Structure formats: structure tokens, C-alpha cells
Amino acid sequence: MAKKRNIIVGQSGGTTSVINSSLAGVYKTAKERGFHKVYGMLHGIQGFLDEQYVDLSTQIHSDMDIELLKRTPSAFLGSCRYKLPEIHENPEIYEKIFSILDKLNIEVFIYIGGNDSMDTIKKLSDYAIVRGHRQKFLGVPKTIDNDLALTDHTPGFGSAAKYIATSTKELIRDALGLTYNKDMVTVVEVMGRNAGWLTGATALAKTEECDGPDLIYLPEVAFDVEKFLKKVQDLLKKKKSVVVAVSEGIKLEDGRYVCELSGGPDYVDAFGHKQLQGTAAYLAGLIQNEIGCKTRSIEFSTLQRSASHMASRVDINEAFMVGGAAVKAADEGDTGKMVVIDRVADDPYMSAAGIYDVHKIANNEKLVPRSWLNKEGNYVTDEFLNYIEPLIQGDYQPFMVNGLPQHLVLKNK
Secondary structure (H helix, E strand, C coil): CCCCCEEEEEECCCCCCCHHHHHHHHHHHHHHCCCCEEEEECCHHHHHHCCCEEEHHHCCCCHHHHHHHHCCCCCCCCCCCCCCCCCCCCHHHHHHHHHHHHHCCEEEEEEEECHHHHHHHHHHHHHHHHHCCCCEEEEEECCCCCCECCCCCCCCHHHHHHHHHHHHHHHHHHHHCCCCCCCEEEEEEECCCCCCHHHHHHHHHCECCECCCCEEECCCCCCCHHHHHHHHHHHHCCCCEEEEEEECCCECCCCCEHHHHHCCCCCECCCCCECCCCHHHHHHHHHHHHCCCEEEEEECCCHHHHCHHHCEHHHHHHHHHHHHHHHHHHHCCCCCEEEEEEEEEECCEEEEEEEEEHHHCCCCECCCCHHHECCCCCCECHHHHHHHHHHHCCECCCCEECCEECCCCCCCC
16 A cells, blocks of 8 residues: 655745745645645744644635635735754754654645745755655745745745835825825835845836836945935925835945834844834935925835735746645655746746755845946836836736635634
């Protein structure tokens, strides 16, 4: 009798509107490839250490459930921000993880996440090789920040970019309606600690009938407060409404985050990342005090990562593709790898799944090339727009019930 093979999958880090499409890809492909049980970690590796997991066959009963899961935002299984210690620092944690894996007869461990999550795959695969464990470890990319190395882009980014561009366009219309006999500056804050991919996406709002944002500031270029104020003043001499897009992580030349100038409290997560917020509010207040016009600050906050009603079809399909590709790679013997998206063609746009060593990806960041920003560093170029435009194409209509989107929700074990 053939041995029953089991697989486990987890979700980690900040969520996206398509992370569950990758989960659906993992589940469907695992079942097609003959895996007996597909377990889901509840709240990632942190929950797994507390033996919190679920048999996904008790949650997903049909192809309709898979389609519903693909349209459900956030992490169906729950997420976490948990940093595994170095192996030599706490080998007991690794022994506990592998004892649970052995108890569940797990052959394949798949983790859907971003940079910090790939660090987990790297450490677990290294431990397995050194200690002679049989399990295979594969990473599935996920981050709206689009900052993972060696992949053309990451699932979650295209949908977030689409939401940000659409919302920016609508904010511009709103601001224009409120500028009779008065000037107004709107400052829009977009997620992005060190990489400005999402903030650059606001430039997509520039269309035949919309001017788009007037200024765009990314973390890749040092922010100069005095030059910024002068630029805003010059723009107000030409137009009544000025819209500025800024990354939450823009920094001064001395390395301080602009949001720190407001003097708010600091919060640092398990990976040492300082929580960034208040950049737009600080700049809006500064403009109001220094220039004297009406201002408004807007934070898209978590809305930009959970807007499944505006998800890109390209993004959902690619998220599903990389989930399935991870199962296939592990089933064929790969470990310590992450699935990537390779851009095959631009016109028409085509992509394919590839596999890269996770050691070359974990803890490395992909930033916006300086050549994709203008000389002044306050707008993106056509090269940037040509890169991003294919990723926001197409729609994935939600299943509507009583006028609202329906989601697949985890039921009690």
C-alpha cells in the first residue's frame, strides 16, 4: 500500500487581497498530485509551534469554495510576524517544529509570505539538511511592497497598485471639486518602508482625463523638506489643487524618517521594523503652517492591501500559479527554494513560474531603480509605468450577496 503523503501550508506577514489565491493554488495542486492531507497552519509558524493547524478538507469542499477563496482578502488561515531564532541560538525550537512535522507525517512545508517569511524557509531547510530530515521547504512570494529579490514582481502588488491608482484618481476629482476661490494641497500616504513601488503606482492615475498626482516621493531618494515646500509653492501659483503622493518610509538625508519629525511614539516589531505612520499628516501640517493654504492628509493604510473588490485578474491568476508551482517543485524534490514570477513577454503580457534558491532572496530587498525616477527624484518615468501597467489588468468579479462581496471564512476546527 502506498504511503500517505501529507503537506502543510502557512501564511505569514502583512496580508494582501490575493494571498488566499496562492493558498487555493497550493490546495488544488496538492490534491491533484495525490497528497493525502493538506494541513493549514493557523497564524503561521507561531501558531504551528502551539500545534494550531487545520485539515483544509474540512474547510474547502468544492470548486466553488476554491473560487470563493481566491476572492477572499487577508489571510484565511491567519498570519503572524514571528522571527525564528538562528539555529545555534535555540535548537529546541527547531526540534519542536520537526517533531510536530513528523507527528503529522508532513513531507512538504510551504510558506506564503514576504522577505521575513523567506528567512523562515531558509532556516528550516538548512536545519533539515544538516540534521537529515526528509521534509521539503518551499516559499511562495507574497507582498504588496514588491520588494522581493529575483522575482519580476510579487503577488499582491498588482492589485494593491490598482486600488492605489484608482483611489488616487478619485481623490484628485474630489479635491478639484473643493477649490473655488481657495488653494488646497492633498498629501496621500502609501505603504512602503524602503521600496517605493506602491507609491509610484499613483502615477497610473495620470490618464487622458486626469493629471495624476503632481509630485511623487519614494524612499529611494533622500527627502529635502525645503525643496519640497518650494515645489508646492511653485505649483500653487499655477493651479488651485495640488496632490502629492509620499511613501510612508521617506527619509531625510541624515537617515531619519520624515514621520519621526512629528515626535510620535515608536513601535518596533519582531523583525526590528519601526512602525511608520503619520508622514502625510506631518507634511500636511507643515504646508498649512508654512504656506497657509488648506490641506488634507490621506492614509490608505490597510485598505490598500485588502481591496479584493478591485483585485487585478493578472494578480489573482499569478498568485494561484505560484502556489501550485511550489507544490510541484517540492513534489519533484526541490527544497530551500522560492517560486518566482518570470516576465516572458510584455506585448501581450505573459509570465511563467520559476524557482530560485531562497538564500539569494531572504533578507534582500529590491528597490525601485534610480533610473526609473526623474532627475529631481519627485516623479516616476515611463519605464516604471511600462513595468507596472500589465500587472493591474483585468477584473475578478466578487460573488455578491445582498449587494456585498461574499468571502470564505475559516470555520471552527
